[in-house]
Amino acid sequence: MNDTLYVSPLAEITTLGDDKIAMSVVGRRFTVEDKVGMLKTILDQAGQGVRLAALTESMADSFPPEAVEAAVTALVNTRVLVRNDARAGGDATHQHLQHRRELDALIPRDQLAAYDRANWLLVLAGEGACADALAEALAQMNVPLQRIGRDGELPDTGDKRALLLVCSDFEDFATFRAMNAKAVERGLASLYLGIDWSTVQCGPMVMPKATACYECYFHRVRSTRKFVAEFDVRSKPENILYHALPSRLAIQFGVAEASRLVLQYLSGTLDNLQHSVFSEIDSLTGETHRSRVLRLPRCACCGNASTARPVGTVFQQSLLRRRA
Ligand SMILES: [Zn+2]
Numbered sequence: 051m052n053d054t055l056y057v058s059p060l061a062e063i064t065t066l067g068d069d070k071i072a073m074s075v076v077g078r079r080f081t082v083e084d085k086v087g088m089l090k091t092i093l094d095q096a097g098q099g100v101r102l103a104a105l106t107e108s109m110a111d112s113f114p115p116e117a118v119e120a121a122v123t124a125l126v127n128t129r130v131l132v133r134n135d136a137r138a139g140g141d142a143t144h145q146h147l148q149h150r151r152e153l154d155a156l157i158p159r160d161q162l163a164a165y166d167r168a169n170w171l172l173v174l175a176g177e178g179a180c181a182d183a184l185a186e187a188l189a190q191m192n193v194p195l196q197r198i199g200r201d202g203e204l205p206d207t208g209d210k211r212a213l214l215l216v217c218s219d220f221e222d223f224a225t226f227r228a229m230n231a232k233a234v235e236r237g238l239a240s241l242y243l244g245i246d247w248s249t250v251q252c253g254p255m256v257m258p259k260a261t262a263c264y265e266c267y268f269h270r271v272r273s274t275r276k277f278v279a280e281f282d283v284r285s286k287p288e289n290i291l292y293h294a295l296p297s298r299l300a301i302q303f304g305v306a307e308a309s310r311l312v313l314q315y316l317s318g319t320l321d322n323l324q325h326s327v328f329s330e331i332d333s334l335t336g337e338t339h340r341s342r343v344l345r346l347p348r349c350a351c352c353g354n355a356s357t358a359r360p361v362g363t364v365f366q367q368s369l370l371r372r373r374a
Contacts, residue, residue: 054099055122058132059142060149063093075129076149088113088121096125099135143191147317157318164211165318167192171210172312173238175229176200178219180245180301187305188312200225204232213315214240215308220293221246223268223285230256230264234351239315240264243308245296250304253328254343255311259352261326266346266353300333307331 057063062074071089072081082089088109095105102122106115125131136145144167151157157165174185174197181197188195196205200222204214216229221244233240237258244251256263275281283289307329314323330339347353 053133054101054135055096055126055131055133056099056135056137057093057096058129059136059145061130063130065090073128073130076146078128080128085117085121088117089125092118092121092125093130096131097137139192141191143313144317147313147319150319150321151317154318154320156320164209165316167194167317169211170194170316171196171207171212172316173198173205173207173212173214174217175202175214176217176225178217179296179298180217180219180243180304183301183305184215184217184243184308187309191309191313193309193312193316201228204236204238207238211316211318212238213312214238215243215312216240217243217304217308219245219296221251221285222287224287226264227268231351234258234263234265241308241311241315243304245300245304247294248297248300248333250300250307250331250333251328252304252307252311252331253324255315255323255325255327256352257325262343262345263349263352265351266349267328267343269346269349270343297333300331303331303333 058075060076064072066072066081069086070081070083071086072079074080091109092100092105095108102119105122106118109118122131136142151165163169170193172188172193172195174181174188174195177200185195185197198205200216200218214229214233216226218225226242226244230240230242233256239258240256242251242253242256242264254262254264254267272278272281311324314320324340326343326345327340328343330341331337332339345352
């Protein structure tokens, strides 16, 4: 234990009178009545970071080194003291995510390095107020970010843990579908965020070939429309003269929803990740509606639909169709 130790950003420590300390680390709370003076000195020094050797030396006049070491070990075991100084950044988001991931315990220990923030890459595609607000928020949370145009080429993501986030100030079916096709082909996970007047439309979170993709969503939405021909004409980008101006309040909701999904996916925190889910948030009422998107088996992007001419005789084709 020669590393520098700091007080965890998730720890809340209060003194109850002169002879009691209450410590809480995300929900777990315990009170200590023993050796309160020594603990206060240790916590005081660990606020700025301290090494065990320096600590025992500075406390040698009042306490034996074994006692100091035992107290420090107990504080490390209860996670009140940690090895990285995450309080300095002033944001505990990543520590909370890590804590949740440990609760999941679904990721094997030897794969954890891949989920490290240094290995992340968020590719942000899109232009406009929503894309700018997201880029700013994610930069504040130290998410490694690369911006590309609304239908830009996907960069080489190597063996990074990467996610493509496509966002638009309106419901941009054409761009979302085009970027989805590229991402599915590349095997890159992707997420879609659009603002529709004052409503946020976020999703689905696509894991290529494993979950429904944006194309699956689009075709399922289209099939629910009463006037499909009108829907097709109205949703073509060349037929739209003016887009509604997005609501700033909606953008704030969109930034919150999309950055939550981005951080959860990249850090490997899997509870309620909501892949194959489409969320609609009415920013004026705060109402959130989530609906499941089912994969379309014959989807042109992620399914087995083929544009190639069918092979075989009519009889063979009908047999193949029946088997499918
Ligand atoms: Zn699909």
